[in-house]
Amino acid sequence: MANVDNFQLLIRRPGAVEIAPAPILRAPGPKDVRVRVARVTLCGSDYALFNGRYGGPGTYPIRFGHEWSGIVEEVGEEVDDLSPGDRVTGDCSKWCGTCPSCANDRNLCRHIGKFGITEDGYAQQSLVAPRKYLYPDHHNLPLDLLALAEPFAVAMHAIRRVGTHGSDAHDRTVVIGAGALGVALCLLLQKCFGRRNVTLWETSPARRRLIRHRFRCAGVDVAAPSESVDRYTYNALYGGDSPRVVFDASGSRSGFEIALRIAGPRATVVLLGFPVEPVAEMRHISVKSLTVLGSIGGTGEFPQILEFLSIHRDFIEPMITACYPYHDVENAFSAGSNKDRHIKVQIDLSKEADSHG
Numbered sequence: 058m059a060n061v062d063n064f065q066l067l068i069r070r071p072g073a074v075e076i077a078p079a080p081i082l083r084a085p086g087p088k089d090v091r092v093r094v095a096r097v098t099l100c101g102s103d104y105a106l107f108n109g110r111y112g113g114p115g116t117y118p119i120r121f122g123h124e125w126s127g128i129v130e131e132v133g134e135e136v137d138d139l140s141p142g143d144r145v146t147g148d149c150s151k152w153c154g155t156c157p158s159c160a161n162d163r164n165l166c167r168h169i170g171k172f173g174i175t176e177d178g179y180a181q182q183s184l185v186a187p188r189k190y191l192y193p194d195h196h197n198l199p200l201d202l203l204a205l206a207e208p209f210a211v212a213m214h215a216i217r218r219v220g221t222h223g224s225d226a227h228d229r230t231v232v233i234g235a236g237a238l239g240v241a242l243c244l245l246l247q248k249c250f251g252r253r254n255v256t257l258w259e260t261s262p263a264r265r266r267l268i269r270h271r272f273r274c275a276g277v278d279v280a281a282p283s284e285s286v287d288r289y290t291y292n293a294l295y296g297g298d299s300p301r302v303v304f305d306a307s308g309s310r311s312g313f314e315i316a317l318r319i320a321g322p323r324a325t326v327v328l329l330g331f332p333v334e335p336v337a338e339m340r341h342i343s344v345k346s347l348t349v350l351g352s353i354g355g356t357g358e359f360p361q362i363l364e365f366l367s368i369h370r371d372f373i374e375p376m377i378t379a380c381y382p383y384h385d386v387e388n389a390f391s392a393g394s395n396k397d398r399h400i401k402v403q404i405d406l407s408k409e410a411d412s413h414g
């Protein structure tokens with residue numbers, strides 16, 4: 058059964074995105090919340106699912122949407138900390154909260170699902186979700202900014218994997234790949250962790266211009282990759298001002314290879330994306346005694362991120378480069394695929410979006 062007053066957005070299969078009637082909503086259970094979704098932000102994972110090139114586990118057809126904001130419409134009888142009208146965002150990770158893995162990191166739950174990737178997500182005008190996956194906004198954030206919480210939470214989670222204890226604010230840090238995640242990493246490292254020497258590396262000149270234009274005021278330093286180590290000798294590998302920490306947010310094999318090459322002795326290299334190709338030059342890990350870490354998910358970071366978005370909202374707002382009404386979903390995907398013009402493209406799910414299409 059379907060509901061013609063409530064629409065959802067599906068990636069039916071690679072290359073096919075569509076509007077479909079939503080399934081009939083069940084009444085919220087005692088621990089559930091009915092939410093009217095306002096904005097969905099498209100993410101690299103959404104484009105990759107659409108293009109059939111997603112490197113993580115995924116499924117089709119899928120209702121996408123794991124970066125989103127909405128307004129509470131109705132709460133179950135045991136939900137006593139949310140009320141109709143509250144603004145919320147939510148987890149991408151669908152965690153259980155009781156398994157041994159959840160005790161350490163809910164993004165690695167033994168029973169994990171990923172909303173919008175392996176489980177139907179939030180690109181639906183009205184839906185019912187368990188309270189435990191929702192985070193209320195206490196900072197009066199606009200709904201477009203609130204729909205950026207998830208990628209910032211993912212960036213925060215990666216930074217926490219490294220930790221900043223025992224390191225110096227002036228230690229050189231390089232972030233590879235000026236996607237939204239790369240920009241979020243830079244903003245957090247500088248404004249939340251006080252890092253003074255952070256550079257964002259990006260190969261595309263047009264993309265560098267876009268980032269420079271939009272984040273000049275925020276102090277994001279974007280540059281073309283420059284690798285000074287050109288000889289494979291111990292002096293070259295151990296000398297110079299090589300980075301202590303490198304984040305690879307490029308999602309590409311070449312990005313990770315650059316990260317391994319430029320990392321200094323005993324540096325930490327953090328991989329965020331899911332590059333599918335094998336990586337050469339593994340010897341850098343042993344020769345330079347590197348620590349290589351992976352990071353996935355942003356669950357656990359939302360409350361602090363919502364505060365961060367609130368404090369730095371003027372610096373973060375330029376990340377949103379377009380917003381399309383939901384019935385223009387195909388154009389949202391094709392526009393957002395142009396990385397020289399767009400950083401974050403959003404979809405307006407509200408019923409009012411009917412009128413301004």
Ligand SMILES: [Zn+2]
Nearest residue numbers: 100101102124
């Ligand atoms: Zn995402």
Ligand SMILES: [Zn+2]
Nearest residue numbers: 153156159166
């Ligand atoms: Zn679990």
